[in-house]
Amino acid sequence: MTPPMTPPVTRMTPQTRSRRLVAGLGLLVGLLTLASVAVGYAALDLPAALGDAWAGRPTLPALVLMELRLPRALLGALVGFSLGLTGAVMQGYLRNPLADPGILGVSSAAALGAVMVFHGGLAGSLALALPLGGIAGAALAALGIVVLAARGTGTQGLILAGIGLSSLAGALTALVLNLAPNPYAALEIVFWLMGSLADRSLDHVRLCLPLMAIGWVLMLSTARALDALALGEDIAASLGFDLVSVRLRIVTGAALAVGSGVAVSGAIGFVGLVVPHLVRPLVGARPTPSLWPSGLLGAALVLGADLLVRLVPTRPELKLGVVTALVGAPFLIALLVRRGDGR
């Protein structure tokens, strides 16, 4: 049963591997961001545009670069990082490999919150209203899930609750859009439920970046508690972690990161689910080393999906959630099947 003793393990190996992975993924995200800036629907003389932008000349190419291409690429990276990191943190906290802001309904609840604020006319009076609405929706959903988990609801129960919440939030979103006085509102449902980065602006980046960053910091600050929670809440508490504070930081962090992201890009599913599972074979199952790589891989995934929707010749453009679901749904089913066998 016991395999022969493996050669002595040098201590730095896992850490070095983790650092290399983070560096590699960072590079990948950087390259994909550049590619995202370079790819578009109209021919853009990038060097000229860059030169104009640098010199502050408001030429059309410079404007397209700075006001359309750059925000789209940045938002892809930011939203992807948020989704990947939140997925990894929620899986670690709930000790549940299926926990994902999309599956558990946090994203759709964020969309509902954003839609209610936007069509309630509040977004016009306060620029921050839209992300705040998304954050409020996400926070309520995340809180509900954490409370359910605290009451001992298992994986199946959480997933069922998530399905219910997603459907309910989706239906209420459609309802709000139908009741909205603007005749174009009803057409928005696809954007909110499937997500898109088309024609975003730097304003959107400015709006969500600070909120997301706070969310990231809150979630990353729980890393060691997530490790300890692998041995259960009692052990984690005995190791000196304040579990109430941990829960609060995770719920707030997830709400800030996902809520503000969804408010500007709609709900993009499956990224948070898939990414941590892709990362674990490389860094091991302990939550802490998987957090940064999950965020970065999430960014790479969303950037890649957003490149794909621009490169495949379908018009109107595919929604991002379509691409991520095409990748993610089979993955989810495979995971559930394997879990069913295993336990």
Place this chain on the structure above:
Amino acid sequence: MRVSADDLRVRLQGRPILDGVSLSVGEGEFVGLVGPNGAGKTTLLRALAGLVPPSAGRVLLDGRPLCAVSRDERARRLALLVQSAGIGWPMRVSEVVALGRLPHRRAFAALSEADHAAVARAMARVDVTHLRERTEPSLSSGERMRVLLARALAVEAEILLADEPITALDPAHQLDAMDLLRAISRTGTGIVAVLHDLTLAARFCDRLVVLHGGRIVADAAPALALTDPLLRQAFGIAVLRGTHADGSPYILPWHRAGHTREDDHDPSGPDPVRAPDRS
């Protein structure tokens, strides 16, 4: 170093679980916490670890109220071993054991040389060094228990609180684990272990604390604590007693005994004479 409970009372959802418990455990002691299901053993252990707030009375660490001791200091001085939660992710054994060093590390700091040494010591002590690269799903129950014990030992706390450390083990591993716990206590660590096996508890522990209905009904050396009336009253059982060739006494739970009047659970239980005929 000494952890003690002073007239400790705990209510959960309005129900009294601990009803005036006083107890003290010091360095090098191996104390078995025994009692029937629902007696409040786990709650007492969790209260000693500071995980359950008392409704009255207090827990003291070296005479200081536990609530006045910082979270970090408490984590360094009191280690908790819980079997039931298992290991949530397929982490490597060395990583699991290293979790015991979390109370000693500053935020975001990597494991120090001292941490690595403590992890290695803990693994060597419970003989899991050869498992260090294995992951959770490939561990047997005995291996998992030893890994979790190594994790608790890696804290290098003065007091170890262990909730049912041997319940899931086969007889050989139970003997190993009790031996190990006693050996650990001999190096100065105070141990409080919730146990169900009275035979092993009586054989290995220095002292047995018997809980019944949220109260301590006995707190003494095993031979003095587990008297026939107490066993009948608290556990509802009768035991066989004997003496090993080396002169040490042993007990063996043998059949159910009738409940006494003050036991309100089931006054019409079988009497000691008829019980064997039924089985």
Place this chain on the structure above:
Amino acid sequence: MRASRRLGAAAGLAAAFAAFPVSAGEKPAAPGWPSRVVSLNLCADELVLRLADRAQVAAVTAFARDSRGSTVAAEAAGVPVTRGLAEEIVALKPDLVVAGAFTTRTTVGLLKRIGVPPLELGVPADFDGVRAQIRQVAAAVGHPERGEAMVAELDATLAHVVPAARSLRVLVLRPNAFTVSPGTLGDAIIRAAGLVNVAAAIGRDRTGSVPLEAAALADADLVVVDASETGTPSLADALLHHPILERLRGQGRMVAIPNRLWTCPGPQIAELVARLAAAARERAP
């Protein structure tokens, strides 16, 4: 109680169906004139409300009352509205139904089955088509002379339009970045104003929507957007306030024209041509 009411409603519906062919066969008081006109489409609403007597109109669509999309919101006030559902229309016992060629197809199909073929209005692609449609509806509601007058007025307005000195390149951006496809009436309107439709040169999707960067890089001299600010937000409208369009606005390239003028073929297209030409003259005197 409730059951009996439902029964009653069912009986009423049945009666309406049964009575329909009879009432459709009967001529109204004034010879040859329909007296219960129902319109099923915003563009039909606009022509019916302008060409028929108020008393002739039994119902129009709810869209007619929305001043943002409709040019006849004032005329539609007080006129009953429907959602274009077959049972609503049948219950109104219309003697003329005017429908669009591509909308409320189920209702139109039912009306055909029960022997009241509606007047179906196509989507004209040029000015002659618009003139023909005006005359068609005017004749159907029994006021051909009003149709002739409307066409004459349209032509008179067009005759007074003075195009800009040079033919500027124009891009029309409607909510959701929909633009004017070549070969449509909108394209004809742009040409009539002496302008060049840039949309012909840039990629559009099947629905006629353009990516914003293509719209920006098309470098149009004039970008036409909706003028009406409804105060009720939508992402479709928000898109037209994208910073890059605000920059173009800063360069004086933006022209605001009410969205409702673009929606339907009718006499308003002359006003559209005039406004476009005026904007172009301002930009290139």
